[in-house]
Amino acid sequence: xxxxxxxxxxxxxxxxxxxxxxxxxxxxxxxxxxxxxxxxxxxxxxxxxxxxxxxxxxxxxxxxxxxxxxxxxxxxxxxxxxxxxxxxxxxxxxxxxxxxxxxxxxxxxxxxxxxxxxxxxxxxxxxxxxxxxxxxxxxxxxxxxxxxxxxxxxxxxxxxxxxxxxxxxxxxxxxxxxxxxxxxxxxxxxxxxxxxxxxxxxxxxxxxxxxxxxxxxxxxxxxxxxxxxxxxxxxxxxxxxxxxxxxxxxxxxxxxxxxxxxxxxxxxxxxxxxxxxxxxxxxxxxxxxxxxxxxxxxxxxxxxxxxxxxxxxxxxxxxxxxxxxxxxxxxxxxxxxxxxxxxxxxxxxxxxxxxxxxxxxxxxxxxxxxxxxxxxxxxxxxxxxxxxxxxxxxxxxxxxxxxxxxxxxxxxxxxxxxxxxx
Amino acid sequence: xxxxxxxxxxxxxxxxxxxxxxxxxxxxxxxxxxxxxxxxxxxxxxxxxxxxxxxxxxxxxxxxxxxxxxxxxxxxxxxxxxxxxxxxxxxxxxxxxxxxxxxxxxxxxxxxxxxxxxxxxxxxxxxxxxxxxxxxxxxxxxxxxxxxxxxxxxxxxxxxxxxxxxxxxxxxxxxxxxxxxxxxxxxxxxxxxxxxxxxxxxxxxxxxxxxxxxxxxxxxxxxxxxxxxxxxxxxxxxxxxxxxxxxxxxxxxxxxxxxxxxxxxxxxxxxxxxxxxxxxxxxxxxxxxxxxxxxxxxxxxxxxxxxxxxxxxxxxxxxxxxxxxxxxxxxxxxxxxxxxxxxxxxxxxxxxxxxxxxxxxxxxxxxxxxxxxxxxxxxxxxxxxxxxxxxxxxxxxxxxxxxxxxxxxxxxxxxxxxxxxx
Numbered sequence: 001x002x003x004x005x006x007x008x009x010x011x012x013x014x015x016x017x018x019x020x021x022x023x024x025x026x027x028x029x030x031x032x033x034x035x036x037x038x039x040x041x042x043x044x045x046x047x048x049x050x051x052x053x054x055x056x057x058x059x060x061x062x063x064x065x066x067x068x069x070x071x072x073x074x075x076x077x078x079x080x081x082x083x084x085x086x087x088x089x090x091x092x093x094x095x096x097x098x099x100x101x102x103x104x105x106x107x108x109x110x111x112x113x114x115x116x117x118x119x120x121x122x123x124x125x126x127x128x129x130x131x132x133x134x135x136x137x138x139x140x141x142x143x144x145x146x147x148x149x150x151x152x153x154x155x156x157x158x159x160x161x162x163x164x165x166x167x168x169x170x171x172x173x174x175x176x177x178x179x180x181x182x183x184x185x186x187x188x189x190x191x192x193x194x195x196x197x198x199x200x201x202x203x204x205x206x207x208x209x210x211x212x213x214x215x216x217x218x219x220x221x222x223x224x225x226x227x228x229x230x231x232x233x234x235x236x237x238x239x240x241x242x243x244x245x246x247x248x249x250x251x252x253x254x255x256x257x258x259x260x261x262x263x264x265x266x267x268x269x270x271x272x273x274x275x276x277x278x279x280x281x282x283x284x285x286x287x288x289x290x291x292x293x294x295x296x297x298x299x300x301x302x303x304x305x306x307x308x309x310x311x312x313x314x315x316x317x318x319x320x321x322x323x324x325x326x327x328x329x330x331x332x333x334x335x336x337x338x339x340x341x342x343x344x345x346x347x348x349x350x351x352x353x354x355x356x357x358x359x360x361x362x363x364x365x366x367x368x369x370x371x372x373x374x375x376x377x378x379x380x381x382x383x384x385x386x387x388x389x390x391x392x393x394x395x396x397x398x399x400x401x402x403x404x405x406x407x408x409x410x411x412x413x414x415x416x417x418x419x420x421x422x
Numbered sequence: 423x424x425x426x427x428x429x430x431x432x433x434x435x436x437x438x439x440x441x442x443x444x445x446x447x448x449x450x451x452x453x454x455x456x457x458x459x460x461x462x463x464x465x466x467x468x469x470x471x472x473x474x475x476x477x478x479x480x481x482x483x484x485x486x487x488x489x490x491x492x493x494x495x496x497x498x499x500x501x502x503x504x505x506x507x508x509x510x511x512x513x514x515x516x517x518x519x520x521x522x523x524x525x526x527x528x529x530x531x532x533x534x535x536x537x538x539x540x541x542x543x544x545x546x547x548x549x550x551x552x553x554x555x556x557x558x559x560x561x562x563x564x565x566x567x568x569x570x571x572x573x574x575x576x577x578x579x580x581x582x583x584x585x586x587x588x589x590x591x592x593x594x595x596x597x598x599x600x601x602x603x604x605x606x607x608x609x610x611x612x613x614x615x616x617x618x619x620x621x622x623x624x625x626x627x628x629x630x631x632x633x634x635x636x637x638x639x640x641x642x643x644x645x646x647x648x649x650x651x652x653x654x655x656x657x658x659x660x661x662x663x664x665x666x667x668x669x670x671x672x673x674x675x676x677x678x679x680x681x682x683x684x685x686x687x688x689x690x691x692x693x694x695x696x697x698x699x700x701x702x703x704x705x706x707x708x709x710x711x712x713x714x715x716x717x718x719x720x721x722x723x724x725x726x727x728x729x730x731x732x733x734x735x736x737x738x739x740x741x742x743x744x745x746x747x748x749x750x751x752x753x754x755x756x757x758x759x760x761x762x763x764x765x766x767x768x769x770x771x772x773x774x775x776x777x778x779x780x781x782x783x784x785x786x787x788x789x790x791x792x793x794x795x796x797x798x799x800x801x802x803x804x805x806x807x808x809x810x811x812x813x814x815x816x817x818x819x820x821x822x823x824x825x826x827x828x829x830x831x832x833x834x835x836x837x838x839x840x841x842x843x844x
């Protein structure tokens with residue numbers, strides 16, 4: 001379901017060169033499977049059935065269907081871990097449900113004002129997602145939007161059109177009780193960036209018309225695979241060990257690349273997962289992304305010949321899905337120089353470009369390939385679980401806490417002071 | 423019009439620490455001003471009136487108006503240097519002209535197929551932009567789209583609805599002559615990534631309704647400023663010297679950040695300019711971007727506490743423009759915890775967040791600020807010129823050719839072989 005291929009060699013060293021990292025990762029994995037207490041309070045994502053069991057999926061699917069029957073637009077108020085997973089799936093699969101729009105993710109008055117204009121004349125549902133309801137962006141946007149909803153629909157109808165996802169007992173839950181909004185729990189044992197497979201990610205996906213059973217199925221199968229595979233065949237372990245090995249040898253930037261433009265928002269989820277988990281104590285690998293083939297024409301030169309600090313992970317989609325075919329037509333005698341493409345499917349041209357890119361980049365930097373069969377719910381669910389698990393192991397290997405983010409408090413302290421927050 | 427502020431210190435060293443870099447940059451600048459022959463054949467962008475003089479601006483403005491009168495949609499076929507500049511301006515300013523859509527910038531059959539669907543029932547103009555008409559993506563897309571146009575409009579009407587921008591004497595010009603399409607020159611003395619202020623960038627902008635006179639005016643004023651300022655006050659020289667100084671001390675990743683989400687596509691232009699110009703001979707600074715405040719919630723942790731290899735350049739917009747105001751309303755007694763924001767303009771909250779971020783990041787990495795007065799045509803024109811000039815100087819300081827991109831040939835060689843290109 002996810003197939004990892006690592007390069008055989010790098011800098012002339014064979015795979016045994018990173019035996020040590022693999023052994024350490026296997027030790028960690030062994031302890032985690034044995035139920036070691038470390039980080040136990042943040043491992044709610046580890047068993048997907050805890051927060052994405054069949055009951056939850058059924059309830060959210062029904063809720064999503066109800067929302068779709070009464071809304072053209074589903075407004076997701078959230079930032080970072082509260083919107084990245086849902087947005088990546090919805091933008092990748094473009095399901096035929098409610099249109100999902102995103103706000104509370106910037107401080108731009110223009111962005112929020114434009115959104116309000118777009119909502120005029122359309123039927124709206126609102127979902128405010130905030131684990132810690134102190135974050136400025138969703139807090140400000142939710143205030144503006146719930147007042148807009150009350151003016152638009154009156155307090156009673158607005159109340160059932162607004163749902164919140166937050167920590168039980170938080171000010172957000174109190175607000176919901178007071179105003180009569182539905183309240184869904186944000187798991188207390190899952191941090192934002194690991195919350196794809198919980199109410200946080202799944203409700204917006206269900207409202208958009210994503211089949212969340214299929215998504216969860218992919219994640220569950222990945223959970224089983226990573227839970228059972230012996231260390232030497234465990235792709236998440238091998239990927240984490242590979243990353244650790246490279247980072248200790250100066251590869252401090254990881255480029256996640258794909259030839260599929262619909263993965264643009266998945267990249268954002270992936271960037272947060274790794275940047276926020278690993279980037280601490282002066283450590284970490286900076287995550288960047290390559291939207292190929294477009295960015296071969298912008299970043300390609302640097303990847304091929306620039307300062308050597310990159311390694312690349314290709315996210316490869318092996319098989320065509322619906323709409324993934326377009327044959328180059330004949331246009332004889334025009335002399336445009338592209339007759340050699342006649343009759344070829346653009347899909348196959350892309351496959352050739354991928355193979356060529358992998359080969360060319362592979363001559364200058366370490367390149368791994370992570371292959372998924374198709375761009376579909378199961379694959380995205382599997383990728384969520386795969387990367388969360390691999391990120392967790394990577395952090396353990398680097399010796400940093402995979403679940404905190406102490407550094408983001410620094411600017412908030414000055415900001416709250418500047419805003420005279422009590 | 424662009425105000426650069428550099429940090430006073432870094433790693434305990436005062437500014438004189440990069441005296442050497444400034445002196446070298448000043449020497450290069452002196453020689454360029456004196457007309458040194460090196461790279462003369464690629465300096466067509468250096469004097470903006472050569473390719474964006476008043477005659478050109480008038481002609482393109484009239485052509486843009488004609489296109490808008492006959493088209494709902496303007497399809498820009500191009501990749502990299504052929505679309506990044508136009509897209510950054512059109513997406514940032516959202517003018518009220520023809521909708522511009524972008525294709526020929528990926529190998530995705532899904533993307534091209536979806537575009538064809540979106541064109542149904544709408545009036546279309548096509549602009550294929552390709553300096554070297556061997557690039558696969560625009561070549562394939564143009565073939566598909568011009569045949570679509572001929573079926574839709576018949577050969578005669580299609581002919582005046584299609585315009586091409588390419589190198590005089592190239593196969594693209596021959597094709598235009600044969601089919602009766604208008605042909606505009608792609609300057610022979612400007613590489614794609616430096617072509618914002620020429621037919622390449624300006625025609626799509628004009629079709630979209632951008633005031634290209636104002637854009638050119640900003641660039642011209644920047645040209646005058648950089649051409650006349652003494653080295654110690656020349657912002658492009660100081661920026662280039664600062665970058666060179668940092669890169670030699672391990673800062674190999676530059677983060678261009680802004681709190682304005684509308685700059686998203688400008689970042690792409692900037693990334694190509696620096697990655698493709700500097701990333702060669704094992705040198706260069708890898709360009710990445712931070713879409714704040716959203717990405718403070720994903721990359722912020724790494725920026726603040728991760729592996730120390732970053733420096734940051736804030737792109738700051740000092741003044742509000744139209745639509746840049748939204749006051750947080752009262753919602754007394756709700757207890758949402760955000761009463762401290764009541765009556766504040768989101769714009770001012772963003773200013774406070776910027777100041778806080780700059781202060782917090784500045785404690786851990788070198789942070790420069792590049793301030794523009796407003797998000798408007800003049801500022802974007804000035805930024806194009808500023809960054810092109812600074813990039814050119816940066817490359818000279820690093821000792822690499824600012825204008826070639828030999829590394830992108832590597833994958834193309836394997837790809838053309840795989841596609842059996844004659």
